[in-house]
Amino acid sequence: MKWEHALKDYCLYLRIERGLSENSINNYRLDVTKLIRYIEKNNINASPIQISKSEIQTFIYTIAKTLNPRSQSRIISGLKGFFNYLIFEDYRETNPLDTIDSPKIGRKLPDTLSERDIDQLIAAIDLSRPQGERNRAILEVLYGCGLRVSELTQLKISDLYFEEGFIKVTGKGDKQRFVPIVPSTIKYINLYKEHIRVHQPIHEDYSDVLFLNRRGKQLTRAMIFTIIKELAVKINLNKKISPHTFRHSFATHLLENGADLRAIQLMLGHESITTTEIYTHIDRKHLTNVMTSFHPRP
Template sequence: MNWQQAIKGFQTYLRLERSLSVNSIEAYTRDIDKLAQFSVIDPENVIQPEKVTLAHLRKFLIWVNELGMLPTSQARILSGIKAFYKYMLMEDLIISDPSELLEAPKTQRKLPDTLSYDEINRIISVIDLSKPEGPRNKAIVEVLYSCGLRVSELTELKISNLYLDIEFIKVTGKGDKERLVPIGNAATKALKIWLDELRVHIAIKKGEEDMVFLNRRGSRLSRVYIFMLLKDLTALAGIHKNISPHTLRHSFATHLVEGGADLRAVQEMLGHESITTTEIYTHLDRDYLKSTINQYHPRS
């Protein structure tokens, strides 16, 4: 079996068995492509995918390290390789998994940037509601923060998945997995103003009738537009942080955890497959922890 055949089979497995998105499959493919490139560095000793050993993989990690890749990038590539050889083992294409004992490079877990509640209010306050797009942009920020959505989940949000009467929305996340997320009063109010008073006056393109957020031409908004919108609003609010739509998602989760929310509930709302991913939001600052102990510990 050559690398092209193995990668094609792996892509089919990721799509059909694991129901991953196109972007995720492309990311996994890039990781295995790097290993395939490494396998043909020596033309006289080309290593086929089923012949790769632990020693080969260790040399491969040394190679990508020498290319200048960050430990986080190396860890991601290793994750892709482990998934690839898990697939190979499941399909009986190999007898043993060469990646099983391969250790990932040590990485420092970088805590995500967050916004304070005051900073989020400042961002909302600089939105010019007199402009046609103002109420829509306010609804975008409110929904991102109120529901902790990924940017793709926001741009693909459908009117038919809004249950505002019971304060829930249905979101399609990674791997086309659906989840119900509560939506707060402020976000509900902003959404209703956008939908009932402004969106109704837009000439909507065919096929976009069910999309919540549209541009003035009646098409759904792009991920890039949401990024640029938040960059502009942050600058207007005088906030000097590297802000993206994901920052509002981080802030949503952090504020919930700081307020005492159960980590499993936060995991469910964020759509995280593993609780380990959600645990990064337990990075409460020392002052908060100290005040919590002083307030609640009987021997403080």
């Protein structure tokens, strides 16, 4: 079995059997590709079925010299999944990474924006340009609904259930969820949809996609990053932010204002509540106030 064939079959398995998104599949592909490049560079004559634990350990030792613990852990996890797939398909009997531990990494707390930061970013949008209304609606949706950037770019007009007060979101693994949407966010979407989008040429393949670029096609993830970074520079925001920062801020502000963690989990589309629990570590002052306010003993 050649590495390229094994990797192609693995990605097909992830797409069809596991139902993973293309972004997730690409991440797994990159993990295995790093190992393949190492094997080729060092003229190691070992197939995916033959490669040994010691050869994998040497590879891990090599990448540890240049990658941080979080990146190392990511690659080890990806390779474990690849070799587990080979075991599942009866190509191998053992996983060469079974006894290889990932480096210990601290739990990274997400960066957040204050409500004032968000207001300033939105106020900095140039509404005299047609894309201004679009960009304002984008930021309002990112913050108002807590969407991932891929969920935002894939959002369709047919996913908008404004009368019911929800939008339908397609998340990781094509799993769908309904997220509440507040009247102010609905207002900004409608302003863009009814006064800007309706007047631009729209490519037939993207007629149902909500947010479009100037050519009438779906916006890319990179374009959303660019929009946000340019606004951050414009207001001299001394923080490194991305579309995901709005999602983190959405969850943090809900928690700080008393929202239930389980409700936040459902809105974010987290499979496990342990993922959502990271937000309880962000503002310890808030947690102290909750304890003193609600615990029966003073």
